[in-house]
Amino acid sequence: MCGIFGIFGHPEAANMTYLGLYALQHRGQEGAGIVSSDGRNLYSHKDTGLVADIFTADVIERLPGFAAIGHVRYSTTGESLIQNVQPIMVNYARGGMAVAHNGNLVNAATVRERLERRGSIFQSDTDTEIIVHLIARSRASSLVDRIVEALREVRGAFSLVFLTETRMVGVRDPYGFRPLILGYLKGAHILASETCALDLIGAEFVRELEPGELVLIDREGIRSFKPFEEVPHTPCIFEFIYFARPDSFIFGRNVYEVRKDLGRSLAEEHPADADMVIPVPDSGVPAAIGYSQTLGLSYEMGLIRSHYVGRTFIEPKQSIRHFGVKLKLNPVKDLLKGKRIVVVDDSIVRGTTSRKIVSMLKRGGAREVHMRIASPPTCYPCFYGIDTPTRCELIASSHSIDEIARYLGTDSLGYLSIEGLMDAVGEGTYCKACFDGSYPVPFERSQEGDQMALFR
Amino acid sequence: MCGIFGIFGHPEAANMTYLGLYALQHRGQEGAGIVSSDGRNLYSHKDTGLVADIFTADVIERLPGFAAIGHVRYSTTGESLIQNVQPIMVNYARGGMAVAHNGNLVNAATVRERLERRGSIFQSDTDTEIIVHLIARSRASSLVDRIVEALREVRGAFSLVFLTETRMVGVRDPYGFRPLILGYLKGAHILASETCALDLIGAEFVRELEPGELVLIDREGIRSFKPFEEVPHTPCIFEFIYFARPDSFIFGRNVYEVRKDLGRSLAEEHPADADMVIPVPDSGVPAAIGYSQTLGLSYEMGLIRSHYVGRTFIEPKQSIRHFGVKLKLNPVKDLLKGKRIVVVDDSIVRGTTSRKIVSMLKRGGAREVHMRIASPPTCYPCFYGIDTPTRCELIASSHSIDEIARYLGTDSLGYLSIEGLMDAVGEGTYCKACFDGSYPVPFERSQEGDQMALFR
């Protein structure tokens, strides 16, 4: 997961980009970067860490110009190396170019190998660098044609913003895996992963880019292209379930409302006889509200979340039980004491955190703990840009619901069905490969192995 | 407001204190410090900033010993100077001593002047330094007697932890303004402002210190003293309303439950005909839940709070409307559109933030906005350690409810009554001077002036 942002035609382009990235911080906390243009040169600054720590007033001042693009990075490899932080900025025959990428290419290894055989050199491990090489090698005469030619050689998920000295380009892959929205602020055109980035800077939401759409923005305005062959649209359903901010509008719906509907479906499929419903904050909040409303149960904030997480903490040698979870969450014991609790979360990945939460609630005095998950069992890894572990680590890929319930220590466990999920999300087709294993874009065989290796 | 923590008899005393301070971070984000003892020397580290940034593994290692005390500071003067960060550590005739203080003395100026006339020098602006001087000048032969002699000369609010090379002392002033609780972990005794600090390190909650109680902790165990004249107990009711964490237990009750009860009383006093109830997160959450449950209205998270605030942000020159509030909160527009909203907050101080929130909700599409405040109008400044502005800045001190409602732009406004407040809090007497102006400990005339000056 990553977040991208671009603005063209604003006198404080870098400052607006910095704020846009701050609003998209939930999509990546490992690193961030901004490249700006003043019409003649590109200026770059990037680093590992949080947006607010990386960009000081001094740094923003050294990013002049009327256009800028930015990126927040979620490290998918466990390594937060500075050279992998985006935007990638290069010089090639046509001048300077920078690019920020949200998504993941499935034929990266093959294309990279082919490029290397022809003499390309790589300075990062990102698949984004491949796109830049393909553009640089294109003989097409216009920027748009070069980008299109390059993107026709790659397959997978990509929402991209490009910046040259005088132009900004936004593209969404033909499947539409990742969101990309268009905004407008006093003459400036904006591209962003989610609408919450528009809200912070007071910009207007214009529309979502369509799957397969490319927009070219320059001094003369904005032009739209549909250069790719039409394929079935498969936006990532996990954006609704977990990634996007609840106040964002993506894929035609408001995320908060989708999540409440997931909670409603979940209540219908897996009701519970309980004294109260509590969410795992913050991701479980809307589904828990939907769940409680449907069943007429009390909604309570039985787990309090700390606001100061996000750093590394020094654990004592005499280690503390459930240390990692405790830094984030603490139960309201007087509320839970002797009560039958439904706890609602958005999904279960490895199961280790859920298990600690159940144990915390029980030790906090809860009489019964019923876990409800507002999505189906996550059985398959994602190859389109979400950092899921390998299959063997996904608890649901190799265990039955009963086995999982026993491992978690819950009195009952209910996952939303795929039908319930689709019902809640409403019309439209989605990529739900993580639940059903049906991958819309075939990936290279080796990748599953890589994925395995990566998380060994 | 500040938070204090102390632990005696633990092999990793500084590390536990660091975690305790992290759990108390909501009580002060301006600076933090730890003083530890290995039985022979005291070791100190303090700085401005957040606990997780100040204390690295390296720093913790340079704080050896089996005992430590710590402090998180909320700057009440607008200046976050390093010399005002606590614990204060000094050498005097009897060796080393460190102290961390939560509260505020009302006769600080008089005592300081008297001390200075006798030749005392001061290196900070804190009233805590006064206590240290009084102890150093005491001729009493035991540590407890010296502390008691010193504290008899000061008046006001103080929860204190002291550390010498071989002893830890905790004291709560006779009025019991600020909380101070006692915990236990594998042979170690713990003092902390709130129970949430015990939860994080897996310690057991033993009991609250009583108002006027002093405990001496050393190698031989813990001894309790009641050295002060008995006075009526007046714990600060604002701890329940705003300061303490909802998962903490203080003044005999769980904070979350008190806040829900405030919401219930508020609903009874000021019901509303509306489509949904939303909190101002996070402080308004429990009251909003209580309010919605009482009236059978839907509870929704209509305002999404960012997790990454707490730093200074660079605002563009073309300033953004409601920039400060937008960095923290964003409305879920699709949820609010055309709806009649009750928005619940814990209190109103100046009214400027509330006004921006109302405007945000209306611009976000809300048809009606009804504001409900889970405490009475804040009309009087606090002299016991809470950083309220001067009277002239407290909007409720000079405006009627109607005038405030007009200023905020709400369709209706309801404050909880003092009776409703007392009803919700339950039995017990409290300091509620900020609401009714009846100050349990008389303050020096000049102080109100100072307070005025401070916030000019």
Place this chain on the structure above:
Amino acid sequence: MCGIFGIFGHPEAANMTYLGLYALQHRGQEGAGIVSSDGRNLYSHKDTGLVADIFTADVIERLPGFAAIGHVRYSTTGESLIQNVQPIMVNYARGGMAVAHNGNLVNAATVRERLERRGSIFQSDTDTEIIVHLIARSRASSLVDRIVEALREVRGAFSLVFLTETRMVGVRDPYGFRPLILGYLKGAHILASETCALDLIGAEFVRELEPGELVLIDREGIRSFKPFEEVPHTPCIFEFIYFARPDSFIFGRNVYEVRKDLGRSLAEEHPADADMVIPVPDSGVPAAIGYSQTLGLSYEMGLIRSHYVGRTFIEPKQSIRHFGVKLKLNPVKDLLKGKRIVVVDDSIVRGTTSRKIVSMLKRGGAREVHMRIASPPTCYPCFYGIDTPTRCELIASSHSIDEIARYLGTDSLGYLSIEGLMDAVGEGTYCKACFDGSYPVPFERSQEGDQMALFR
């Protein structure tokens, strides 16, 4: 100017490289980097600033392996951008490769343009990146052949060290512009710009690489190649005059002794009737000693140099006369008072600093100031890696000695003649284009313009 270092076969390769770079710090203070190899992977760390600030114990630990190369950078463009710091590390079809470069290519623009036309992308402004691209595009089957094929396409000055997972390569261009020496320490082979880097780590000086020589170092030992066509050797005479450390041995001679001989020649050509000879420290010291010994004049340290320079200093608004020079140098006024002084410096570039020094000495009480320069007038810019200003800024390119003397305010001025210079340096041919404009390798016409632009 830059400094390079490499070591192969040492268990603490990165630590030794760090010390080597520290010894070469005088060749570049803008930035530094190290790439190490453990046989399987390359590890990199680089940053702007001084070696001792960039490499902490933590950083060194994250650079494991038995081989490492490093670079200290002298920014020739006025911009100390992180992306221009070397070694450059890339992945290409044959695996990983890193390179560190001392020198400057004269056909960089042409080759870069050709590469860009074929689709190469560039992430830095350095000409070193061109070499990497040429290697990556080579179809030759061995590393040595690929490097040779690449280097045959470039012209100019290059001393280079390469590192792959399993091999280290050192090359010196056929002209031998920049030094490169070979050392040995307990089984490990070392390459370094100057012998002073060997001294610090206690390594043995083996010999200098010959112009046009390439050495391949791997587990099997060291092999030497002479793959380039023989051309006349033209090592840079300015290394003797200014750049190299006086304790180093390069181009067959000890630098200190060469400088003393320059002072001797200078004394013979331009004696002075004076009370004492003083150097401009530190670069003028050996020549001043040689000068004073030849004429039997007293040598004195009449200018004291500060040890703490190298940072930016805050000048008061009421600016201080000669602030920049004063931060570095202060005259010993009691020594100079009423005296006739010969002041010896290595060279004059723009003349501004020399002018301030003369003024300082006169205001310090000197009766007469005679300036003697231990090299001929610098009239031509360097295109082989030395950061000289453009011709129009070189005071000697457009002014007679008399005019310069008047500008400096000296009572007399004497430059060493080219004959005197060659006499002092001894046998051997050298590049002395900065003095006589006869450039051994023709540069592209546009370059002079670039050079002009660069320093506008």
Place this chain on the structure above:
Amino acid sequence: MCGIFGIFGHPEAANMTYLGLYALQHRGQEGAGIVSSDGRNLYSHKDTGLVADIFTADVIERLPGFAAIGHVRYSTTGESLIQNVQPIMVNYARGGMAVAHNGNLVNAATVRERLERRGSIFQSDTDTEIIVHLIARSRASSLVDRIVEALREVRGAFSLVFLTETRMVGVRDPYGFRPLILGYLKGAHILASETCALDLIGAEFVRELEPGELVLIDREGIRSFKPFEEVPHTPCIFEFIYFARPDSFIFGRNVYEVRKDLGRSLAEEHPADADMVIPVPDSGVPAAIGYSQTLGLSYEMGLIRSHYVGRTFIEPKQSIRHFGVKLKLNPVKDLLKGKRIVVVDDSIVRGTTSRKIVSMLKRGGAREVHMRIASPPTCYPCFYGIDTPTRCELIASSHSIDEIARYLGTDSLGYLSIEGLMDAVGEGTYCKACFDGSYPVPFERSQEGDQMALFR
């Protein structure tokens, strides 16, 4: 050793103080601080580290006002704790006061104990804090009287600058141990440890403060007092030998010239039959010049000093012979080869460094190494502010010259005699206790023990 600076009546007082401290950096590299006054308040900033790193433009801006004092600290205790960095700034009955101290009190422990018994608290280990307490306890009505009353209770070495909101005071102890000079710049009065601080800011040298003199500087000008009983003057002769900068004028003479005269006396007492004279840079340079001129021997820079020391260096596990010295010095081997060398240093303390230098020269090829020391054997510790080790660590306190020579591995060793020293220094009486053990101010018996403990 420490350096102090003060300026009164300059619009950029803090900036000038920062530059003054930079010029005095050789007197202390452990920490530095500045306190400024704008007539109403005092402003302070201090930290551990070097002046140029501590004071950025931002920091200087937060130190407003027309008056400022500063301090550079040489840690005498091995611990560079932030609380020991000066100036010390306090509030007392008469307002704010700051003080910076160069020197050492010999009755500190006794006075501190007496103060603590009366209830004083201490926040640092510095004896300077004692002076502040004594001033605060004085009942005298004027600032000067309070300072004088306080200083009459202490014994030892003190050059002090005080700053209040409206006044600056400079004092030199009656013995005149440490220098303190008076300067003038466009209406502003300046106090500084050495004249080199005046030179950097372009100020005029007015005169030295006399031993026992106190000057009061305020809006009305400067007034001089001689409040102490007259005692024999004993300025510290080690200032001439080692501490002061050669370009400074103190105790009535220029330091460079004194050092050359030391070299001359040394040459007369201990001539040598040698090929060249080399200094241990930089402290041995003037004496080596004096020595070589007297005997007509060649002076050479046979040891090259690195400009980038002053940080901690990471030594490899396979430790490097003479690592510490090599980081600073490297021999010019080609110069030394087969030669008979006289190496001149200012003094020998433990002998460990000298031993490594001799070994380095011999391994560098020197045929003979004759060491000459421009001061007598250092046999006794200093109690007046110089950080000498305890007696048992001073090699000369327990070994004969022959034994030392053998330990160092020299072919011969000559120390300047006390008579030769006094002869070179010229008229005037000095403290030379480190050489002859005759301490002008008796110290407390316990101190020698402390001193021992300190350096165990």
